[in-house]
Amino acid sequence: MTVKKKYIDMTAPKFHGLRVEFYKALLNSKFKEELKEKIKPHLFTLAEIEIKSFSPEVIPLMQEENTLVSQYDKLVSSAQIEYDGKTLNLSQLQPYMESKDRKVSKEAYEKWSSFFETNEEKFDEIYDKLVKIRHEIALKLGFKNFTELGYLRMGRSDYKADDVKKFREHVLKYIVPISNELRERQRCRIGVDKLRYYDIPFNFLSGNPAPKGNKEWIMERAKKMYEELSPETGEFINLMIEEDLFDLETKPNKQAGGYCTFLYDYRVPFIFANFNGTQGDITVVTHEAGHAFQTYESRYMDEPEYSFPTSESAEIHSMSMEFITWPWMELFFEEDTEKFKFFHLSDSLTFIPYGVTVDEFQHFVYENPHATPQERKKAWRDIEKKYTPYKDYQDNDFLDKGTFWFKQGHIFGVPFYYIDYTLAQICAYQFWIKCNNDRKKAWNDYLNICRVGGSQSFLEILKTGNLNSPFEENTIKQVASEIKSYLDSIDDMKM
Numbered sequence: 217m218t219v220k221k222k223y224i225d226m227t228a229p230k231f232h233g234l235r236v237e238f239y240k241a242l243l244n245s246k247f248k249e250e251l252k253e254k255i256k257p258h259l260f261t262l263a264e265i266e267i268k269s270f271s272p273e274v275i276p277l278m279q280e281e282n283t284l285v286s287q288y289d290k291l292v293s294s295a296q297i298e299y300d301g302k303t304l305n306l307s308q309l310q311p312y313m314e315s316k317d318r319k320v321s322k323e324a325y326e327k328w329s330s331f332f333e334t335n336e337e338k339f340d341e342i343y344d345k346l347v348k349i350r351h352e353i354a355l356k357l358g359f360k361n362f363t364e365l366g367y368l369r370m371g372r373s374d375y376k377a378d379d380v381k382k383f384r385e386h387v388l389k390y391i392v393p394i395s396n397e398l399r400e401r402q403r404c405r406i407g408v409d410k411l412r413y414y415d416i417p418f419n420f421l422s423g424n425p426a427p428k429g430n431k432e433w434i435m436e437r438a439k440k441m442y443e444e445l446s447p448e449t450g451e452f453i454n455l456m457i458e459e460d461l462f463d464l465e466t467k468p469n470k471q472a473g474g475y476c477t478f479l480y481d482y483r484v485p486f487i488f489a490n491f492n493g494t495q496g497d498i499t500v501v502t503h504e505a506g507h508a509f510q511t512y513e514s515r516y517m518d519e520p521e522y523s524f525p526t527s528e529s530a531e532i533h534s535m536s537m538e539f540i541t542w543p544w545m546e547l548f549f550e551e552d553t554e555k556f557k558f559f560h561l562s563d564s565l566t567f568i569p570y571g572v573t574v575d576e577f578q579h580f581v582y583e584n585p586h587a588t589p590q591e592r593k594k595a596w597r598d599i600e601k602k603y604t605p606y607k608d609y610q611d612n613d614f615l616d617k618g619t620f621w622f623k624q625g626h627i628f629g630v631p632f633y634y635i636d637y638t639l640a641q642i643c644a645y646q647f648w649i650k651c652n653n654d655r656k657k658a659w660n661d662y663l664n665i666c667r668v669g670g671s672q673s674f675l676e677i678l679k680t681g682n683l684n685s686p687f688e689e690n691t692i693k694q695v696a697s698e699i700k701s702y703l704d705s706i707d708d709m710k711m
């Protein structure tokens with residue numbers, strides 16, 4: 217572990233303590249009423265949440281928690297897998313796992329899972345300690361278990377575990393059947409007798425849709441797209457380009473992944489990515505640019521807490537931009553545009569059952585903090601079978617006993633985060649539908665939710681954007697039926 221990482225692991229909980237002191241001063245201020253006129257009120261709710269989720273007494277436990285998460289990260293990044301005459305880490309193995317050659321994808325998946333199997337005891341030990349420490353922190357702070365504290369740590373102020381439970385039930389009822397159908401279509405498309413776990417990333421015999429040009433080519437088109445989309449996005453993209461607020465090209469020793477951040481001192485967004493020639497490059501100029509555009513539209517707010525909303529809301533901005541920009545996808549995918557759209561919609565939909573699996577598993581874990589690693593694995597496999605019954609680990613006993621989640625860093629690092637992607641996705645689909653019906657209105661709703669930044673809670677943002685709540689059964693039902701009719705109208709066998 218680097219010295220710097222260790223320093224942050226030790227200092228972050230103390231820093232949390234300082235923030236809590238500040239928030240206490242804010243809430244106890246004799247000018248509180250006057251402040252409420254100056255500051256949008258959500259900050260007071262966020263302050264209460266931070267105060268409830270901390271006490272100086274839990275600092276040593278929080279430090280231990282951070283250390284364990286760093287151990288997990290280090291273990292995952294330590295992977296050195298011998299394949300194809302090379303020594304690869306897990307992300308370098310990824311392209312082989314997505315290979316069109318079934319023999320290669322099977323071998324790569326087996327290499328991948330044998331890394332986790334070799335380190336099974338270590339993963340079990342790290343997670344077991346994390347669960348017990350989080351439970352202890354929760355008890356010390358006066359909660360009955362970690363679940364409620366986990367929700368508070370995510371900044372959630374207006375929905376609870378029960379709402380999310382109902383959401384998962386509705387996913388099971390309306391989304392899972394479509395997801396199962398899509399996997400069956402995938403099986404037919406790629407021409408296999410039975411879809412195995414190592415076939416999942418392989419979607420088209422002709423390969424996945426990819427942009428037809430390099431970084432400069434993509435950025436030229438992204439500029440044209442945002443200039444045509446609206447005056448606001450035109451202004452935004454030109455600022456991003458003129459001020460060089462991107463780091464897009466992949467290079468040796470550069471950190472993996474992609475994200476958007478907000479440079480508060482300059483009040484501008486910044487986008488970090490690793491372009492690699494796949495459709496992920498386009499996601500950077502739609503998804504990450506969606507995050508960036510939100511921070512740009514809400515940059516006038518003085519409170520740093522309001523730069524981004526809580527993550528289930530922040531992902532609405534990004535995931536919706538992926539759909540709002542659909543009319544320009546021809547610029548990037550040319551003759552493969554329909555294939556891209558089919559893939560985008562079906563891939564995002566089949567993700568939802570996996571997303572709720574990760575969530576339900578964590579509810580089991582923190583409601584049963586004394587379960588053994590074996591009991592956890594069994595719970596994972598049972599939940600996995602419920603939401604993704606097509607997952608077939610027939611020839612891999614290790615994955616079949618319920619260990620696929622070892623790879624999911626969120627489960628170790630940020631408990632209860634994962635459901636946010638699925639909640640936001642249901643909202644993004646609503647923008648997709650709205651854009652098809654009344655683009656002008658859809659754009660206004662989108663602009664409005666960007667402008668409030670993080671100054672509203674999730675349910676308030678839904679109201680601002682005229683969005684139906686994903687917690688209502690009817691919302692999922694309607695969204696699912698629109699998606700199904702679109703997907704059914706496409707002849708994917710020719711793709």
Ligand SMILES: [Zn+2]
Nearest residue numbers: 503507531534
């Ligand atoms: Zn995002």
